[in-house]
Amino acid sequence: MLQALRSFLSRRRRPGIDMLVPRRAPPGPPKIDVSRVGHGFGVGPKRVVALKDVDISVHHGEFVCLLGPSGCGKSTLLYALAGHLEPTGGSISIDGVQVRGPGPDRLLLFQDPALFPWLTVRQNLIFALRARGLSRSAAEARARAYVSLVGLDAFLDALPHQLSGGMRMRVQLARALAMDPAVLLMDEPFAALDAHTRSQMHLLLQRIWIRDRKTVVFVTHDVREALTLGDRVVVMAARPGRVLHDLEVRLPRPRDPDDEALVLMSRRIRAELAGADAAGAERRREEEATHARTSAPGGAGAGPPAGLGAPG
Numbered sequence: 001m002l003q004a005l006r007s008f009l010s011r012r013r014r015p016g017i018d019m020l021v022p023r024r025a026p027p028g029p030p031k032i033d034v035s036r037v038g039h040g041f042g043v044g045p046k047r048v049v050a051l052k053d054v055d056i057s058v059h060h061g062e063f064v065c066l067l068g069p070s071g072c073g074k075s076t077l078l079y080a081l082a083g084h085l086e087p088t089g090g091s092i093s094i095d096g097v098q099v100r101g102p103g104p105d106r107l108l109l110f111q112d113p114a115l116f117p118w119l120t121v122r123q124n125l126i127f128a129l130r131a132r133g134l135s136r137s138a139a140e141a142r143a144r145a146y147v148s149l150v151g152l153d154a155f156l157d158a159l160p161h162q163l164s165g166g167m168r169m170r171v172q173l174a175r176a177l178a179m180d181p182a183v184l185l186m187d188e189p190f191a192a193l194d195a196h197t198r199s200q201m202h203l204l205l206q207r208i209w210i211r212d213r214k215t216v217v218f219v220t221h222d223v224r225e226a227l228t229l230g231d232r233v234v235v236m237a238a239r240p241g242r243v244l245h246d247l248e249v250r251l252p253r254p255r256d257p258d259d260e261a262l263v264l265m266s267r268r269i270r271a272e273l274a275g276a277d278a279a280g281a282e283r284r285r286e287e288e289a290t291h292a293r294t295s296a297p298g299g300a301g302a303g304p305p306a307g308l309g310a311p312g
């Protein structure tokens, strides 16, 4: 009893500390397995190591946020998961099968809702569903159901230009969910929305996720967005793009981004990111100094700076 009280009090004193813990993988094989993935763009001294030795496993029904500063390889990793980009090293498998290109089991969502401007909301969904082989009546029923799920019943017959940015995003979400992919891949989908619409989208996405438990990989550079949405936050750093921490968020849903514990957690993660940034800048200064010394006349010769070679 005393023990339980102590533990409760210590949790009260440190909100946000016990609720953000290193991730422990559940038993069983993962749905997505990213193993020692590396990716380099370009060749020679200009080569950019977008990803280096990235290991991430995602289990069925997890909501994972990839969080990190600009250029840390979040989109590169997401496109590799989608099969739009073949990493130069390592392997990615889904349900034990190596990813070799795009597939209907994965759907990628961007900031740009990419709706056909000449088709109504209903027709946009029906078009996508018919392309997946649904009959006209099945597509019609499914389109209605998913437009309703995102609260746009009154806009079934509206054209995209008659909708606000947030509404277009909801249509994109409805279309993606209607296709029922096993994995949803989202690349900063709400970044262009105003703060209010964005938090509405956060609530909607959480509500739908609680209902459907889709496997989601969501890219963001916004710490609070990651903590509001993710079961897990994979914190990445740049140059080379790599995983710093894989954390489990144990906050109840639906989450409020202004929640005290969440704000504390976000401070902790920001401090980690700032530390990684400072360490990276220091390392680059040292690399540049070494490079300048070795490429000076009589030096050891010019070559790519240390750490910018091909990923393993």
Ligand SMILES: Nc1ncnc2c1ncn2[C@@H]1O[C@H](COP(=O)(O)OP(=O)(O)OP(=O)(O)O)[C@@H](O)[C@H]1O
Pocket: 041, 042, 048, 049, 050, 068, 069, 070, 071, 072, 073, 074, 075, 076, 077, 221, 241
């Ligand atoms: N097609 C490309 N050609 C050359 N370099 C690229 C290409 N795409 C990305 N890069 C480089 O790879 C690194 C990772 O890029 P990526 O787009 O994955 O970052 P990101 O984390 O998504 O950044 P942001 O938050 O700005 O979207 C960056 O240094 C970027 O300049």
Ligand SMILES: [Mg+2]
Pocket: 074, 075, 076, 187
């Ligand atoms: Mg990106």
